[in-house]
Amino acid sequence: MKKKQKQSPQILSPENYIRQRARNLPIFKCFVNDGWDEQGLAHVTISRKHVNGNITYCSYLVDLKCLGIKDTLYQFNVPEYEFDEYKDKLDDNLGMIESEYNLGHNIIHAGWEYAEEIGFEPHKDFLSITQYMLEEDSDKIPLIDIHCGGENGKPLFVQGPLEDDTMAGMIMNRLEKTLGAGNYDYVLGGGDPFDDSYDNDDDNDIWDNEDDFFDEYSGNSYKENVAIFLELTQYLENVASEDGMFENDRDDEDPDEEEKFKRIGALTNLLYDDLTDFKEVNRWVTKWNKEARDYTITNAAYWQMLGLQNENDFTYEDLSYLTKDANEAKLSEYIRERWGELPYVDFLEIDILDDPSEKKARIKRALKQYPDHALLKLEDMAIKIQDDKLKKTELSFKSLFGERKEITPYEYVMWQMTWLDYFASNYDLSGMEALFLFNDPENYTEYPQVTMFLSALYAMRISVLRIFLLES
Structure with a gap:
């Protein structure tokens, strides 16, 4: 009689661990910034301790005056000294004080509920991950009265660094539609006391704010700005490729070059504002944000891919090898030796084909065998974009990924990239702008692949605008 093989314990991703097991860990320490009640802006950090002594913690940026849970982050199973x-x-930036768990719980839930009442939903990572760090909101948690809204009781929107001018406009539009004129207050261009904690951008990054030149061009006519934009972008004829770099390499050390690029950025923002349909942009961003509540981006989903x-x-050793910079041939060889034929191997082989007819035929055969594989579907969609079909x-999340929760x-x-190709091929400026606004670079700094895409998106946004203006 054969002995039963011992089943290996399932390894949960950090995200799934927080969702499924975090509440089983004892609360360790909780902190909130000093003066949160006067500012109406709270930074709450809640930590739990593992049996190995390590800490999992989540932080929440809560705007009690209007927007609710604006941002959140988490760290899983780190040594106590890192916490x-x-x-x-x-503490250096904000002046943190240790608090009872119940205070943090009430602050987060009060901000969440208040914002939802006036039409704003919490950060997508809160909905999908960090809310599960909190205890269930039951009668066991003592209710603490948390003041929300401005001093006069009306919602008060204070623009901070997490909201650029376009996003601030969308927020104002939402308040106007939901509450009506005179039923809310606002302060535009204001600071945010959590700026240092959440803003990690480098001063020379391409995502830098172009406000230095916004005022200079905002008083111009549309035709004047078009003329200046086309003159400044003459050297960007081949502005973007898939690696997100300009054909004419930018010299970040050259102050004149940096200034020119910032001027182009300011003009691009102004011209997109003139040429796009705000309602259409908002519709796309709202749709994608709703979809984003249902998925998490993580390499823990590699086995599904x-x-x-x-x-x-699928083991961590597999993940370590497959996420290295190996070429398609080596990846295919490893996968075949490890698991046999998988749809991802078909995708790798199809992706490098140059002949359109051969590519179409391979995609058709592969989809017949693996009809639900997302990357094969995307290859098929790339062909359809070329054929305008x-x-x-x-391209909806559900059409591509079905019931998956992680990608x-x-x-x-x-x-x-498929969305980008679709909008660019149709010179759909509203779609391009929505894609640009939806993909906030601050959310993806840990993923180099996504960062490269964001550079390509930034460049294509300029390139498509230039072509559109030249052909108009």
């Missing part, structure tokens, strides 16, 4: 370093950094049926068949509904950074990039 202490994080807390000390927050490969086409495996069982997560236990793609329907926008085919890899690579799948996300391929999905967004």
Whole structure:
């Protein structure tokens, strides 16, 4: 009689661990910034301790005056000294004080409920991950009265660094539609006391604010700005490729070059504002934000991308190898030796084909065998875009990924690149602008693949605008 093989314990991703097991861990320490009640802006950090002594913690940026849970982050199973370093950094910037768990719980839930009442939903990572760090909101949690709204009781929107001018306009539009004129207050261009904690951009990054030149051009006529934009972008004829770099390499050390690029950025923002339909942009961003509540971007989904049926068949060693910079041939060889034929191997082989007819035939055969594989569907959609046969509904998250809750950074990039190709091929400026606004670079700094896509998106936004203006 054969002995039963011992089943290996399932390894949960950090995200799934927080969702499924965080509430089983004891609360360790909780902190909130000093003066949160006067400012109406709270930074709450809640930590729990593992049996190994390590800490999992989540932080929440809560706007009690209007927007609710604006931002959130989490760290899983880190040594206690790393948590202490994080807390000390927050303390230096914000002045943190230790608090009872119940206070943090009430602050978060009060901000969440107030914002939802006036039409604003919490950060997508809160809905999908960090809300599960909190205890269930039951009668066991003592109710603490948390003041929300401005001093006069009306919602008060204070623009901070997490909201650029376009996003601030969308927020104002939402308040106007939901509450009506005179039923809310606002302060535009205001600061945010959590700027240092959440803003990690480098001063020379291409995502830098172009406000230095916004005022200079905002008083111009549309025709004047078009003429200046076309003159400044003459050297960007081939502005973007898939690697997100300009054909004419930018010299970041040259102050004149940096200034020119910022001027182009300011003009691009102004011209998109003139040429796009705000309602259409808002419709796309709202749609994608709703979809984003239902998925997490993580390499823990790599086994699903490969086409495996069982997560236990995929190890961290596999992930370590497959996420290295290996070429398609080596990846295919590894996958075949490890698991046999998988749909991802078909995708790798199709992706490098140059002949359109051969590519179409291979895609058709592969989809017949693997009809639900997202990357194969995206290859098919790329062909449809070229043939002008793609329907926008085919690019929805559910159409591509079905009931999946996690996708890899690579799948996300391929999905967004397909949207980019679709909008660019149709010179759909509203779609381009919506894609640009939806993909906030601050959310993806840990994924180099996504960062490269964002550079390509930034460049294509300029390139498509230039072509549109030249052909208008």
